[in-house]
Amino acid sequence: MACDPKISKLLSHIQACRSATLPGGRLKFYIGNHHVGYVWPDFARTLAGVSADMDLTDRLVLAANAAPRFNEIAAAAGARVRFENFDVREAIGGPVLAVLDRGALPSFGVIGVGAHLNGLVQRPDGWHLWVAKRAANKKLDPNKLDHLVAGGVAAGHTPFETLVKESEEEAALPAALAAQARQVGCFAYNMERLEGLRRDVIYAYDLVLPEDFVPQPADGEVESFALWPLAAVFERVCASDDFKFNVNLVLIDLFIRFGLVTGEDAAMLRAALNPA
Secondary structure (H helix, E strand, O other): OOOOHHHHHHHHHHHHOOOOOOOOOOEEEEEOOEEEEEEOHHHHHHHHHHOOOEEEOOOEEEOHHHHHHHHHHHHHOOOOOOOOEEEEOOOOOOOOOEEEEHHHHHHHOOEEEEEEEEEEEEEOOEEEEEEEEEOOOOOOOOOOEEEOEEEEOOOOOOHHHHHHHHHHHHHOOOHHHHOOOEEEEEEEEEEEEOOEEEEEEEEEEEEEOOOOOOOOOOOOOEEEEEEEEHHHHHHHHHHOOOEOHHHHHHHHHHHHHOOOOOHHHHHHHHHHHOOO
16 A cells, blocks of 8 residues: 555655664774774774774774773864763663763764753644754754754753753743653664764653743754744645754654544554664
């Protein structure tokens, strides 16, 4: 049976975030005995050349006692720097083994964690969603449509703490209001991007906002906010690539939960979003 074009487009958004095949020519990267990422062989040789603490065989291993110098070694090998550290773990929920600059995560294929907020408003004519437009000067995905609030989880913070902090910084959303958000999902993907290998885990939250709340661009990362009917968001996602790639995952989940996709189509999308 042919798939509805809208459902096909939604599936393509999910598949786009799952574009990486692992190891796919990369070498496994370890900190001590913990497998934390993947690196290209050329980059592995560069790392081994700048630090005796990097042991290169059929894998690349950073000595556990050198973990505190991970950023220093990565920078010496030419990894990108964004001056924001993320925790390095073997798996979500596992112990923190090191910290690594956010810009270097894709070079090492280290897991990155993010928090995204569906900012919802219930009006007499139905559900609406606050949509952000990313600033034109963003290094990644400029001018793309985005969530009301979304951000990476910095070292030492939880996704919920990040959500509350980013709400004030990005949208002038008071912390007391942001703290009412509830987690509704968690989505993982491995994606090949220009910046490297993205192994991301996104925590999704819903927050029903008062009708009189109007977000304000507060830190320059967002150009503007607009309140869209949820049905219009659905149509845009089904017809374009206008939303940032990982925002689509959270929105597809929202469409299922709010009944814009039902039955077998919903079951198919749910299985793609959260594979066993």
